[in-house]
Amino acid sequence: MGLESAREHLKKWGKDRDIQILEVAAATVATAATALGVAEAQIAKTISLKQPDKGALLIVVGGCHKIDNKKFKAHFGFKARMLGFEEVEPLLGHPVGGVCPFGVKPGIPVYLDVSLQDCVPVYPACGNAKAVIELSIAEMEQMSTYVQWVDVATL
Template identity: 45%
Template sequence: MSHESVKAHFRKWNHEDRIMEFETSSATVEQAAETIGVIPARIAKTLSFRGEEGQAILVVAAGDAKIDNKKFRHLFNFKARMLTPDEVLEQTGHAIGGVCPFGLANDLKVYLDISLKRFETVFPACGSTNSAIELSCEELYEYSSAVTWVDVCKGWEEEKEQKPGAISSQS
C-alpha cells in the first residue's frame, strides 16, 4: 500500500516510471548506497519527529548527516524526539526502511536539510524497503511539498579548518 501511494504521488508529474525497485534491500543508508552504487551521503533519509499537537514533522537529510539537537531545538522550539516505528507508520503511512516525504498518510510538514544541497541528485526511498528515486534537490523540494530548507544537522560539513597561510573565500 505504501509503495503504491508513492507511485500514485509521482503519477501527478508522470514520473512513476522513475521509481527504481530492487531485488535487494535499500532499507538502511548503507544498503541503499550499495544497492544503487553511490556514496552513502547521497541517500536522502527521511527522519520522523514528534511535532507539536501530536503531528509529526519530517526532516530529509543526507545519509551522512546527524541531527544536531541544539540547532533543531533552536529552529523548532522543541526537543528532537524521534517517533517509534509504530508512530512512523501511523503518521506517514510508511514503515521504517521505506519512509519518504511522498504519498503520506497525513498532511505532514516536510523540511529539507541543507546537507543535501552539495549533490546534484539524491536518492530518497519510495515507500518500501527496496525502492528509491533519483531526484535533483529542486525536484525533491517540489515533489515533497517542503516547507523550506533548514540547517539542523551536523557531521556532514567539510573540514572548516584552514592550513596556516591558506586563503579562505568568504561567502
C-alpha cells in the same frame, strides 16, 4: 499505503515510472548506497520526528548526516524526538525503511535540510525498503511539497 501512495504522489509529475525497485532491501543508508552504487551522502534520508500536539514532521537530510539537537531546538522550539517504530506507519503511511516525503498522510509537514545540497543527484526512498528514485534538488523541492529549507543536521 507505502509504495503505492508514493507512486500515486509522484504520478503528478510523471515520475512514478522512475521508481527503481532494488533486489535487496535498502533500509539503511549504507545498504541503499551499495545497492545503487552511489556515495552514502547521496542517499536522501527521511527522518520522522514527533511534533508536540500535532503528530509528526519529516526532515530529509543527506545520508551522512544526523539531526543536531541544538540546531533543531533553536529552529523548531522543541527537542527532537524520533517516532517510535510502532508509530511510524500509522502516523505517516509508510513503513520503517521506506519513509519518504512522497504520499505521506495529510498534515505531515516536510522540511529539507541543507545537507541534501552536498551531493546530487539524491536518492530518497519511495514507500518501502526496496523502492528508491533518483532526483535533482529542484525535483526534490517540487515533489516533496516541502515547507522550507532548514539547517538542522550535522555530520
